[in-house]
Amino acid sequence: MTASTSLRLRPLRLEDEDAFRAAHRAMxxxxxxxGWAFDEGTSWSAYxxxxxxxxxxxxxxxxxxxATFLVAEVGGRVVGRTSVRHVLNDYLERFEGHIGYGVLAPYRRRGYATEILRQSLVIARSVGVGRVLVTCDEDNAGSAAVIEANGGRLDNVVPTEPGRPAKRRYWID
Incomplete structure (x- = not known):
C-alpha cells in the first residue's frame, strides 16, 4: 500500500489526546x-x-x-499533521504560507509529507484558496523536495530573525 492510498487527513477527536500530546512533545x-498554539495546560476539549x-x-x-487543522493517520496511527490557512495576514504571507505540515520522525522518508501536502492542497482549494503559498526553511532540503513534487515553484528566499534559517517561498497554482 502506498502513502497516497493509506494516509488520510482528519480532524482531531476526543480519543486522540494522548497521541497528540506525545506528538507535540516529540517535535x-x-x-x-x-499542535498549533497548543499549551500543555489547556484542557483537551477546550483545545x-x-x-x-x-x-x-x-x-x-x-x-x-x-484555518483547518488536521492530523495525518495511517493504519490508526497519527503520523503527522497539517494546518491549512484559509487566508494570509502579512506575517503568514512573508514567512509561513497557506499550509504548514509536519511528519513525526519515526514516519519520515515514506512519502507521507508529499501526500499530506497533496491532500492539503485539495482542502485549500475547497476553502477558496486559488494560488497556494507554501514555505520551508532554506536548509530543509526534504521539505523543499516535497513542495516541488507538489508543483511548487520557488518565488524567493526571505531572511528571518537572526540565528534562524531564511525561508524559501513557493507558489503552487
Whole structure:
C-alpha cells in the first residue's frame, strides 16, 4: 500500500489526546509545534473547541486567521499533521504560507509529507484558496523536495530573525 492510498487527513477527536500530546512533545525539540498554539495546560476539549472556532473563523484572536487543522493517520496511527490557512495576514504571507505540515520522525522518508501536502492542497482549494503559498526553511532540503513534487515553484528566499534559517517561498497554482 502506498502513502497516497493509506494516509488520510482528519480532524482531531476526543480519543486522540494522548497521541497528540506525545506528538507535540516529540517535535518541540526540533523547534516545530505539532499542535498549533497548543499549551500543555489547556484542557483537551477546550483545545478542540478552539480548533473548531478557527476552522469557521469564529472568535479569532488578533493576528489569527481561519484555518483547518488536521492530523495525518495511517493504519490508526497519527503520523503527522497539517494546518491549512484559509487566508494570509502579512506575517503568514512573508514567512509561513497557506499550509504548514509536519511528519513525526519515526514516519519520515515514506512519502507521507508529499501526500499530506497533496491532500492539503485539495482542502485549500475547497476553502477558496486559488494560488497556494507554501514555505520551508532554506536548509530543509526534504521539505523543499516535497513542495516541488507538489508543483511548487520557488518565488524567493526571505531572511528571518537572526540565528534562524531564511525561508524559501513557493507558489503552487
Amino acid at each position: 518541540l525539540p526540533e523547534g516545530f509545534e505539532f 478542540l473547541e478552539r480548533l473548531g472556532d478557527e476552522r469557521i473563523g469564529r472568535q479569532l484572536p488578533p493576528g489569527i486567521v481561519p
